[in-house]
Amino acid sequence: MLEVSLRQPLDGFTLDLSFEAPAGVTVLFGGSGAGKTAVINAVAGLRRPESGRVALNGRVLFDLGKGLWVPPHRRRLGYIFQEARLFPHLTVRQNLLFGRWFAPRGAVREDLDRIVTMLGIGALMQRHPVALSGGEKQRVAIGRALLSSPDLILADEPLAALDEARKEEILPYFERLRDELKVPMLYVSHSAAEVARLATSVVVLKDGQVQRQGNAAEVFGDDRVMPTGVRAAGALLEARLLRHHPDGLSELDAGGVSLFLPQVQQAPGSLLRVRILAQDVILSRHRPEGLSALNILPAEVEQIRSGSGPGAMVSLKTDAGRVLARITRRSAQALELSCGTPCYAVVKSVAIARSDVGGAVPVDD
Amino acid sequence: MSWLGPEEWQAVALSLKVSIWASLVTLPFGIFTAYALARWQFPGKQLINGLVHLPLILPPVVTGYLLLLTFGPQAGLGGFLQQFGMSFAFRWTGAALAAAIMGFPLMVRAIRLSIEAVDPKLEQAAATLGANPFWAFVTVTLPLILPGILAGVILAFAKAMGEFGATITFVSNIPGQTQTLPSAIYAFLQVPGGESAALRLVGISVAVAMGALILSEVLARRAARRLGGL
Numbered sequence: 001m002l003e004v005s006l007r008q009p010l011d012g013f014t015l016d017l018s019f020e021a022p023a024g025v026t027v028l029f030g031g032s033g034a035g036k037t038a039v040i041n042a043v044a045g046l047r048r049p050e051s052g053r054v055a056l057n058g059r060v061l062f063d064l065g066k067g068l069w070v071p072p073h074r075r076r077l078g079y080i081f082q083e084a085r086l087f088p089h090l091t092v093r094q095n096l097l098f099g100r101w102f103a104p105r106g107a108v109r110e111d112l113d114r115i116v117t118m119l120g121i122g123a124l125m126q127r128h129p130v131a132l133s134g135g136e137k138q139r140v141a142i143g144r145a146l147l148s149s150p151d152l153i154l155a156d157e158p159l160a161a162l163d164e165a166r167k168e169e170i171l172p173y174f175e176r177l178r179d180e181l182k183v184p185m186l187y188v189s190h191s192a193a194e195v196a197r198l199a200t201s202v203v204v205l206k207d208g209q210v211q212r213q214g215n216a217a218e219v220f221g222d223d224r225v226m227p228t229g230v231r232a233a234g235a236l237l238e239a240r241l242l243r244h245h246p247d248g249l250s251e252l253d254a255g256g257v258s259l260f261l262p263q264v265q266q267a268p269g270s271l272l273r274v275r276i277l278a279q280d281v282i283l284s285r286h287r288p289e290g291l292s293a294l295n296i297l298p299a300e301v302e303q304i305r306s307g308s309g310p311g312a313m314v315s316l317k318t319d320a321g322r323v324l325a326r327i328t329r330r331s332a333q334a335l336e337l338s339c340g341t342p343c344y345a346v347v348k349s350v351a352i353a354r355s356d357v358g359g360a361v362p363v364d365d
Numbered sequence: 366m367s368w369l370g371p372e373e374w375q376a377v378a379l380s381l382k383v384s385i386w387a388s389l390v391t392l393p394f395g396i397f398t399a400y401a402l403a404r405w406q407f408p409g410k411q412l413i414n415g416l417v418h419l420p421l422i423l424p425p426v427v428t429g430y431l432l433l434l435t436f437g438p439q440a441g442l443g444g445f446l447q448q449f450g451m452s453f454a455f456r457w458t459g460a461a462l463a464a465a466i467m468g469f470p471l472m473v474r475a476i477r478l479s480i481e482a483v484d485p486k487l488e489q490a491a492a493t494l495g496a497n498p499f500w501a502f503v504t505v506t507l508p509l510i511l512p513g514i515l516a517g518v519i520l521a522f523a524k525a526m527g528e529f530g531a532t533i534t535f536v537s538n539i540p541g542q543t544q545t546l547p548s549a550i551y552a553f554l555q556v557p558g559g560e561s562a563a564l565r566l567v568g569i570s571v572a573v574a575m576g577a578l579i580l581s582e583v584l585a586r587r588a589a590r591r592l593g594g595l
Contacts, residue, residue, distance in 0.1 A: 046489050072492040073501075079493035085486055089508045098504070102495030148494045 002026070002056050002152060002186060006042055008049035010035055015049070015208035024200030025178050025185045029192075029219075034205040036188040040156050043186065044079050045072030056152055073102065078145030080155040084137040086129035092140050093125040099148025110181075115143045118180070119173060135166040142173060146183065153177065153185040159194060167194075168355060174198055175359045192232035196220060196275040197358035221322055223278065223305075223313050230311070234277035235323045241268050249294075249349065254320035260294040260349045264357050273358050278313060280351040281325035284344045285335055295347040299323060301337050316345055373562055375541050376549035377569055383457060383545055384525035387464035388518050391472060395517060398469075399476035400502070404485065420531075421470040429534025432463055436535075459536035460543050464528045468521030475520055479513020480506065512585040519581035523574055546570055 005018030015035040028036045041047040043054050045061065053063040056077075062069045078099070086095050096112065103109070116122050119139045129137060138158055145153055155174070159167045171194065177183050178198065189195050195202060199216040204225045212225040216236055219225065223233030239254035244263060252259040252272060259274065266272060287296065299316040306312035312332045314325045323345050337343065369377070401407070402414055420428050436443040436453045443454065453459035483506055491501035529547040536543040538552060550566045553559030 044493055046492070071497070072489070073495050073497045075493075076495070077493060079490065081486070081490065083486075085484075085490040087487060087491075087505055089505075098491070098496075099494035101504075102497075102500065144494065154493075 004039065004043060004054050006039060006049050006052035008038060008042070010038055010208060013207045015039070017205070017208065017210045019203045019210050019213055021186055022201055023184055025187055025198050026201050026203060027195045027199040028186065028188045028203050028205055029190070029195050030205035031190055035208040036205055037156055040154050040186060040188050044077055044154055045070065045075050076149070076151050078148050078150030078153045080141050080145050080153065080158045082157045082160050084141040086137055086140055088129050091125065092121065092127050095129070095140055096143050096147050098144060103149050109149060110147050112147065115146050118176060119143050134162050135169045138162065138170050139173060146181070153183050155185060155187045157188050157190065171197055171358065179359055192226065193275070193355050196236055196356065197273065217321070221315065221324060223324070230326065231279060233313070233324060233326065234275050235321065237274045237276060237321045239272050239274055239320070241266055241270050241272055243268050257297055257318065257320040259320070261352050261357060262350060262354065264354065266359065270359065274352060275356040276323060276347055276352065278324035278326035280347060281323060282346040283314065283325050283327055283335060284346055287344050288346060291346065293346045293348045295349060297323065297345045299343055299345045301339055301341040301343060303339065304332060304337060318345060369565060370562060372540055373549065373566055376544050376546050376566065379457060379544065380526055380546040383461045383464055384522050386461045387468060387525040388521040391465045391469055391521060392518060395469060395472040395476055396514065399473045399480055402473070403477045403480040417473050418470045420467050425467065425530025426534050428466060429463060429531035432466065432531065432535040436462065455536050455539060455543060457543060460532050460545055463531040463535045464525035467528050467531055468524035471524055472517035472521040475517035476510060476513050479510040483509045512588045515581055515584045515588065519577050523577050526570065526573055
């Protein structure tokens with residue numbers, strides 16, 4: 001468990017927050033300039049805040065009230081930077097083993113071969129970073145951080161410098177860190193899609209303050225705290241992959257409800273996390289017929305929220321879990337929606353992008 | 366080297382000795398000063414920077430005279446060092462000191478530029494992997510600035526080979542003791558019939574300078590290749 005409390009004046013606002021990160025992946029989520037990087041750099045020891053205290057599993061990394069400051073090289077944290085920061089004069093192999101030279105005697109050693117296999121970088125070992133692609137560099141950077149036997153992995157927008165295809169290439173590796181190696185991680189991101197895929201718990205930052213903290217599904221159900229705007233709001237459903245159909249669809253079971261998605265890569269039986277954007281959900285009072293959309297979920301209105309704009313956010317209870325629908329206020333009135341109204345949530349299969357589907361976070365871990 | 370007279374040969378050998386000592390002994394100080402100026406913020410940084418560069422802009426005769434005032438046998442520091450057997454006045458060590466002081470700014474400039482070209486974020490990355498500042502420097506920064514260090518050493522060496530004003534002011538022009546290549550050329554030109562000897566020494570000067578340049582190019586290119594085409 002990571003305990004953080006910090007105070008530091010930044011440009012135009014003051015970072016002033018405290019939060020606790022449980023095991024698993026905790027994402028610091030916020031728009032640019034929210035203070036995310038300042039937090040992670042203070043935890044890493046790269047930047048000294050004005051005041052504050054950070055402790056990891058009871059080990060105090062700094063407590064400026066007591067004048068305690070552990071220098072970064074003794075914190076045993078693996079940092080994955082946005083721009084890989086591989087050492088250009090060393091080969092991939094030497095980069096990977098760099099942290100091992102400095103690891104304390106008796107530290108638990110991650111097995112080099114295992115990490116190399118997991119990251120698929122075996123063929124790159126003798127190359128220098130200059131001969132690697134952006135995605136390859138970032139995979140090596142992940143391995144380098146892991147192999148330094150860290151107590152916690154820090155990742156500062158590690159995908160932000162990559163194009164969409166490369167992001168899709170790297171994200172699964174972070175899921176594997178979370179699910180297979182079970183490395184605790186503090187991950188900074190401004191991308192709702194990444195957070196939805198990776199987060200066990202989310203800390204939403206705005207102007208240097210914690211705006212909301214909680215498990216991923218809860219936070220994503222609250223469009224008001226979405227730093228990237230209401231378009232990123234949506235529900236996270238956990239579902240088990242049942243089978244792949246020959247027509248290119250995958251069938252999932254979410255709490256007894258069948259969901260049809262464009263084919264996913266995982267094997268049948270695996271647990272998946274599916275993000276359904278609120279703006280992709282259509283509501284109907286009656287079970288629609290003769291409709292092209294494949295996913296029709298019986299639902300009950302839980303809450304309707306609207307502001308001065310034309311939109312309304314409808315929160316729905318379904319057997320698959322909570323689903324959000326963003327519709328117009330006009331439609332909400334026309335459908336006479338209110339709390340408890342039964343209705344149907346309609347989601348087009350093709351509206352669910354492959355980047356919205358990822359390995360699920362084991363619930364009790 | 367039968368085509369060189371003993372006096373000429375002496376001057377060449379002395380110059381090589383003086384220059385090699387001057388450029389190698391100052392190297393650790395040069396790296397440290399360059400690193401401090403490139404990376405650290407401290408009070409009086411501009412003053413240190415100015416002092417380091419002073420020999421570059423002062424008339425060499427002034428630098429030589431200041432050295433004489435500081436390290437001469439009558440001077441406080443010179444007398445103090447003499448107790449430990451370190452004497453500079455009118456000895457080759459003095460010539461080496463003068464050459465070192467004159468070459469120092471060139472060495473620091475070259476190394477500092479190369480340090481500034483190394484992203485400090487790499488040192489941060491090394492720190493997060495467990496390397497303390499010393500080891501981060503040795504394992505990351507030092508290999509990356511190797512071409513700059515080579516350039517600095519060669520520049521300081523070349524400057525030492527050519528140093529004249531400060532040397533002749535500080536340690537005079539004693540054959541076999543302090544008569545370096547340029548001093549010897551100067552001396553030969555002062556006597557009738559010395560032109561041919563002077564010309565031979567000029568040829569050697571040019572050859573050594575060219576050799577140093579080519580060597581630095583080759584070494585820098587090899588270092589760059591090792592860094593993977595950086």
